[in-house]
Amino acid sequence: MLNYxxxxxxxxIPTLLLISFIIFLILDLAPNDPTGNLPLTIPPEVxxxxxQSLGLDAPMYIRYLLWSQQFFINEPxxxxxxxxGWCIGDCEGRLRxxxxxxxxxxxxxxxxxxxxTLWVVGMSYVVGILIAVPIGVISAYKQYSWxxxxxTFIAMIGFSVPTFFTGVLLIVIFSVWVPNDSxxxxxxxxxxxxxxxxxxxxxxxxxxxxxxxxxxxxxxxAQISRFMRASMLDNLSQDYVRTARAKGLKEKxxxxxxxxxxxxxxxxxxxxxxxxxxxxxxxxxxQIFKVNGLGQLLIIGIQGADIPLVQTLTFLFAVLIVLxxxxxxxxxxxxxxxxxxx
Amino acid sequence: xxxxxxxxDRKFRSLWGxxxxxxxxxxxxxxxxxxxxxxxxxxxxxxxxxxTDPQYLDIRAKNTSTIxxxxxxxxxxxxxxxxxxxxxxxxxxxxxxxxxxxxWAYPLGTxxxxxxxxxxxxxxxxxxxxxxMAAMLLSLVLGTVAGVIxxxxxxxxxxxxxxxxxxxxxxxxxxxxxIIMLFRxxxxxxxxxxxxxFLLIVFVxxxxxxxxxxxxxxxxxxxxxxxxxxxxxxxxxxxxxxVISRHILPNILSPIMVSATLGIAAAIIxxxxxxxxxxxxxxxxxxxxxxLFDGTTYISQSPSRVIWxxxxxxxxxxxVNFIGxxxxxxxxxxxxxx
Numbered sequence: 001m002l003n004y005x006x007x008x009x010x011x012x013i014p015t016l017l018l019i020s021f022i023i024f025l026i027l028d029l030a031p032n033d034p035t036g037n038l039p040l041t042i043p044p045e046v047x048x049x050x051x052q053s054l055g056l057d058a059p060m061y062i063r064y065l066l067w068s069q070q071f072f073i074n075e076p077x078x079x080x081x082x083x084x085g086w087c088i089g090d091c092e093g094r095l096r097x098x099x100x101x102x103x104x105x106x107x108x109x110x111x112x113x114x115x116x117t118l119w120v121v122g123m124s125y126v127v128g129i130l131i132a133v134p135i136g137v138i139s140a141y142k143q144y145s146w147x148x149x150x151x152t153f154i155a156m157i158g159f160s161v162p163t164f165f166t167g168v169l170l171i172v173i174f175s176v177w178v179p180n181d182s183x184x185x186x187x188x189x190x191x192x193x194x195x196x197x198x199x200x201x202x203x204x205x206x207x208x209x210x211x212x213x214x215x216x217x218x219x220x221x222a223q224i225s226r227f228m229r230a231s232m233l234d235n236l237s238q239d240y241v242r243t244a245r246a247k248g249l250k251e252k253x254x255x256x257x258x259x260x261x262x263x264x265x266x267x268x269x270x271x272x273x274x275x276x277x278x279x280x281x282x283x284x285x286x287q288i289f290k291v292n293g294l295g296q297l298l299i300i301g302i303q304g305a306d307i308p309l310v311q312t313l314t315f316l317f318a319v320l321i322v323l324x325x326x327x328x329x330x331x332x333x334x335x336x337x338x339x340x341x342x
Numbered sequence: 343x344x345x346x347x348x349x350x351d352r353k354f355r356s357l358w359g360x361x362x363x364x365x366x367x368x369x370x371x372x373x374x375x376x377x378x379x380x381x382x383x384x385x386x387x388x389x390x391x392x393x394t395d396p397q398y399l400d401i402r403a404k405n406t407s408t409i410x411x412x413x414x415x416x417x418x419x420x421x422x423x424x425x426x427x428x429x430x431x432x433x434x435x436x437x438x439x440x441x442x443x444x445x446w447a448y449p450l451g452t453x454x455x456x457x458x459x460x461x462x463x464x465x466x467x468x469x470x471x472x473x474x475m476a477a478m479l480l481s482l483v484l485g486t487v488a489g490v491i492x493x494x495x496x497x498x499x500x501x502x503x504x505x506x507x508x509x510x511x512x513x514x515x516x517x518x519x520x521i522i523m524l525f526r527x528x529x530x531x532x533x534x535x536x537x538x539x540f541l542l543i544v545f546v547x548x549x550x551x552x553x554x555x556x557x558x559x560x561x562x563x564x565x566x567x568x569x570x571x572x573x574x575x576x577x578x579x580x581x582x583x584x585v586i587s588r589h590i591l592p593n594i595l596s597p598i599m600v601s602a603t604l605g606i607a608a609a610i611i612x613x614x615x616x617x618x619x620x621x622x623x624x625x626x627x628x629x630x631x632x633x634l635f636d637g638t639t640y641i642s643q644s645p646s647r648v649i650w651x652x653x654x655x656x657x658x659x660x661x662v663n664f665i666g667x668x669x670x671x672x673x674x675x676x677x678x679x680x
Contacts, residue, residue: 019511026521156370156667160660162611164618164631165652168638172645280515284615288638298516299619302523310520317513325511 005330012322017068019318024064027307054100070097071312075107101306109297109309110316116192117293121282124213128220129271135221136228136267140236141255151225158222163281167215167288174211186211190291212289216281220274227270231263265335272328276320364672371668374661381658385467394447396461397626404456406443408646450650454640459633463650466628470655473544473613473629478605480548482555486598489559490586494567503560506553514550518612521546522621536627543622547609555601562594596673603666607659614655630655 096105139148175188244254283295301309450459492502529538614631616622630651637647
């Protein structure tokens with residue numbers, strides 16, 4: 001198993017390098033000019049100086065290698081320095097990937113935005129799983145009952161209605177129609193400056209998280225509950241379930257210990273595979289509720305033609321996808337003793 | 343009774359007849375087909391029936407409410423039919439009687455520039471549907487070609503599947519946004535503002551959504567290749583091109599049809615998401631996603647502006663998904679006929 005994991009890890013390095021190169025190529029082949037957003041009153045020679053200061057006069061492969069050096073070597077070293085105080089090489093004058101718009105290092109910007117995204121996205125995923133697993137179990141156990149029919153229908157709605165509509169619909173209901181002073185009124189804008197210090201501010205935090213978390217959570221729950229149901233159905237008809245019942249075990253034990261544990265194996269991998277997609281989906285949710293997380297940072301970067309920021313963020317999303325694919329495969333091997341990778 | 347007589351008792355059945363019988367028994371799929379048919383009918387023929395120009399600015403009638411609001415204002419329901427413009431209702435926030443702007447000329451109301459929402463919704467549906475269909479066709483063609491080649495020619499299997507894996511590892515939504523942002527102006531210059539952005543969006547959605555189809559098709563082709571009738575075709579000297587077109591393609595039609603329906607849904611959602619993030623079609627060339635995006639600014643004044651386009655997107659995607667579900671059951675010979 002360890003051998004397999006190591007081999008897969010080795011294989012991810014060229015994949016990630018290739019992906020980073022493709023992203024760089026797309027951004028570089030684009031015909032537009034990064035200084036195009038600057039005021040027209042800037043004279044051409046100054047504009048040329050600005051281009052040089054951004055390093056745009058160097059050939060493409062040099063810029064790619066520079067970015068790779070800054071991202072793969074300098075940034076990790078800098079993180080070590082910040083977290084543990086270890087200083088390797090030149091700690092002060094090290095070149096870092098910096099945003100064109102704000103002139104601050106991109107990684108610092110990302111670190112600033114990360115907690116908000118993780119809170120909203122993480123919570124929504126947890127809520128989604130907590131809703132999905134019981135629904136999947138009951139729908140499979142009572143197959144074709146009214147509960148199952150309604151569950152199937154709601155799940156179909158859940159992954160057909162896009163999050164940008166459910167989000168806006170919730171805003172219309174809970175922020176516009178419900179009167180301001182009502183208990184059910186919820187804020188439509190996520191306030192990141194809120195600090196949780198006492199019970200009141202904690203309640204405010206909970207209230208402002210309800211809508212974004214529910215929007216993403218319902219979308220996730222719809223997908224996971226379908227997988228849970230299918231996986232439970234696969235296991236319920238197996239021989240070991242009949243054996244367990246024949247031994248005289250209680251139905252609760254059969255269902256929750258024997259069947260549920262085995263059905264969770266494929267569901268866990270599906271959950272792991274879904275995490276990177278959630279970050280992508282969060283781009284839209286963050287835009288609706290004005291959460292200043294990673295998704296909003298990406299949109300700002302795209303609108304401002306901030307190439308280093310966009311490139312680093314896109315690459316980070318790619319790293320997430322590759323990493324969670326690997327985690328899903330390894331988890332599958334660890335959980336299911338029938339699967340042995342050689 | 344001989345065997346011939348038993349056979350005579352049965353009605354003549356064709357493959358597609360069986361599929362249709364199975365499909366009809368799926369209630370959700372039938373309902374989905376009716377709803378999708380109605381929406382398709384509405385967006386294709388609707389602009390000929392409701393002939394208001396979606397771009398006409400009737401600035402005096404700006405911010406007209408939906409006529410449905412008239413029926414919510416209270417006891418004056420009959421007046422809604424005769425003269426809705428004079429209706430007043432009690433506003434609890436302002437604590438006085440206020441007049442609402444209502445008119446039968448604009449059943450779904452108007453936007454902040456006085457453009458008719460119903461006409462915009464119909465026009466926007468045309469664009470959304472066209473994008474969905476075109477992008478689905480492109481991704482279907484790409485996916486089928488890649489899948490058939492990878493499954494049929496062993497030497498190309500490895501490279502093509504690695505390419506598929508690579509595409510699956512790319513973060514698609516960020517990349518779509520980046521590509522559209524970067525190439526938008528160039529294509530607008532080349533093909534005009536509307537055709538350029540249409541081509542760009544169809545192209546980027548098409549080339550980023552073919553991977554699932556390719557994988558499914560490859561799997562099916564690999565299984566088919568080992569069957570006797572392919573061997574027979576090979577042994578009488580049929581060239582590869584004709585084996586694929588005559589023997590393989592007709593047999594993988596069902597997974598292709600299922601992924602076609604799912605592809606339309608995915609493409610419509612992606613296009614709306616792009617428009618919603620402000621990187622899709624321009625505001626004067628409405629799509630459902632764009633109308634929803636423009637409506638969010640005025641959400642507290644007129645919530646109906648976001649509800650109608652959102653409902654249109656959701657109903658279309660829901661009905662297409664149900665059709666796909668029914669089609670999958672109907673085309674699966676293990677389920678069909680039970």
